[in-house]
Amino acid sequence: MLQLVFLIPIIAGIAVFFLPVKIGRLAFIATALFHLFVTALEWFHVTEPLHSKYFSNTPEGMLVLAIMSFLFLFISIYTVFYMAEVEMTKEPIFNGSMLLFLGAMSMVAIADHIIMLWVAIEATTLMSAPLIFVHRSKASLEATWKYVLICSVGIALALLGCFFIIFSMETSDLHVPISFSSLNGVAAQLNHVWLKAGFIFIVIGYGTKMGLAPMHTWLPDAHSEAPSPASALLSGALLNCAFLGVYRCHQLMFNAGLGDYSSNVLIAFGLASMLVSAVFILNQTDYKRMLAYSSIENMGIIAVGIGIGGLAAFGAMLHMIHHSLVKSSLFLSAGNILLGYGTKSIDKTRGMLRLFPKTGITFFAGFAGISGFPPFGLFVSELLIILGAIKAGRYVVITIFIFSLILIFAGASRLVLQMVFSEPENDDKLVPERWTRALPPIILLLTSLALVIWLPDSLYQTIQNAISSIGGTVNG
C-alpha cells in the first residue's frame, strides 16, 4: 500500500515524542529501515497498483522518495550518535519531528492531486520548523521565524497558482479530477493564459521552498542554524521535494504545448540562483552557510538542466541524485567539525587534516565532489547538462552557467583548502573523532562514487521514464 510510506513515519513520529529516550532511538532507526523497505517494495512495484484520487506512483516521485529514504537511514544512525555527544534534553522531540518531517516529505513524493501536493509541501515546512529552533538560541529563533514566515507566504502564493490551474480547466468546460495524471490527459484543452499565470505563481511559491533566487533568503539561515543532521535532511531531501512540485507543473505545461514558456522561466530562475550563490559564497565566514549557498547553486543547476531539456534533463536528474548524496555527506561532516572545534567560523577551523583526519578527508572529498571533480557523479551530470545545452543551441545560457561554476569553485576552494590543509592554531579538540559519526558521510560519498561506476538498470530506466514526459532522452 503506497500510503504506508507516509503513514508509518507519522505514526512512529508521534510515538517517539512519548517514548523514553533509549527506546525512542531504537524506534527511530527501525522506522528508517522500515521506510526504506516499503520504498523498495514500491520502487519494484511489488505491491499491486493503487487506485486513489490523491496519490500515485510516478517515476519522478519514486526517484525523490528513494533518495530521501536512503539518506534518512544514514542520517538517522548519525543523529543518534551525534545527539549522544551534544547531550540534548529535547532529543525525543527532535527525533519525533525528524520522523514527522520524513512523513510529510514522503507524502509530497507520492501526491498526485494538485491541492494534496500543496498540503504536503506546506506540511514539510511546519514539520521541519521545530528541527531548526531546537537549540533556542537567538540566531536559531530568527532563522526559524524567517523560514516559517517566508516559506508559508511563498507556498500560499503557490496555492493561488493551483487555483489558477483549476480555473484554466473550468473555463474550458472540462470536468476531470484535479490530479496531475488526469490533467495531463486533457492538457491540450486547458486555457493557456490561466495556465501560464498559474505556473508563474507555482514557480514562485515552490521555488521559495526550493531555494531559487531571489526567494532564497531563508535558506542560508535555516540550513546553517539547524543542527547538522537536520541540515543534511533539509538540503538533501526537502529541496528535491520542492523541486518535484515545480517539475510536476512543468510536465503539465509541456503537455499543454507551453513547454518553451515554462523552460525559459526555469532557466531564468536557475541562472539567477547560480549567480546569486556565486556572489555570496566568495566572502563567507561560516562553513555551514557556504554549504547552504552551494545548495542554492545546485538547485539552480537542476532548474537550468530541466529547462534546457533533452540530454540536459537526464543530467539534471542525475545531478539531483548525486547532489543529495554528496551534500548530505558534507553537512554530516560539518556536524563533526562543529563538534570538534565548537565553532562555525571558517577562520577558527584550521588544520583539519592534522586534528581530525577522517573528517578532513570526507569534507575535502565531499567538496571535490560538489565542485564537479571527475570521480564523483556531479562531474558527469554537469557535463551532460553542458552537452545538452550545446546540442540545443543555448550558448548564452551555457556561458553564464560555466562562468558561475568557475566563480563558485574559485570562491569555495579558497575557504575549504584553508580549513583542511593549513596549520592548526592549537591542538585543542572539544570532542574526539569517532568512527560511528565518520562512517555515515563516508558511505554516502561512496554511494555517489558507486553510482558513477555502475548505474543500476532499474534506476536508469526510472530516470528515463521520469524525463520522457518533458521530452528528455539520453540519445536526444
Add this chain to the structure above:
Amino acid sequence: MIHISNILLALILLSVLLSLRSNRLMALVKLMAFQGVVVSAVPLVLETAHGVNFNLVMFFLLLVLVKGILIPGLMYRAVKWVVVDREVEPIIGYHASLFAGLIMIVFSVYVTNQLQLAMLPENHKLLLVAAITTMGAGLILLMARRKAITQVIGYLMMENGIYLIGTALAKQMHTQYVVEFAVLLDLLVAVLVMGIVLNDINHTFDDVDTALMGQLKD
C-alpha cells in the same frame, strides 16, 4: 436588490480597512475572528442557488470553528503572553497603510475588469474584488509591521484572500471536502507552530519585535 453575499463582501472589506488602521494587537485578533466567520459564510451564501445541502452546512461549521474560534483563540493567548499590546513605530504608518488599502480596492476592481471573466456570474466578480483586496492588504500588513504577531495576522489575512479567490474561481474545490479539510488543517498547524515560535521569541528577546532580530545576514 441587495444580495446577501454583497453584505458579506462589504463586511470583509470593512474588516480589512479596520485592520490596516488598528494599532492594538487585541483589536486585530478580534477583527481576524470576525473576518474568519464572514469568510467562512461566503461559500454558503454563494451556493444557495444550487440549494444548501447537509455537507455544505457541516463544512461551514467546521470553517467557523477553525477560522473564527481556534485560530483567533491561539492568537489571543499569544497576545496575552506578550507584555506589549501595541504596535509601536510601524514601518509604514497607519494613515499610509489605510490609503494603500483604498488603492488596493481600486486596483482589484481594475484587475477584475481586465480579466475577461464573462463566464463568471456577477456576484463572483465582486467576490474577486474583495478577495484580491484582502490578499493585498494581508501582504501590506506582513511587510509594514514589525511585531511578529501582526505579521502572523497579515499571513492569515492573505490566506483568507486566497481562499476567497479559490471560492470565486475553482468550483471543484468545494466539492472535495477531504482536500479542503487538509488545507484547513495545514493552516491550523501553521498558526500553532508560529505561536510556539512566537512564545520562544518572546522568552528569548523579551519582545516580539522583528527589528530586534538581525544577526543573520550576508
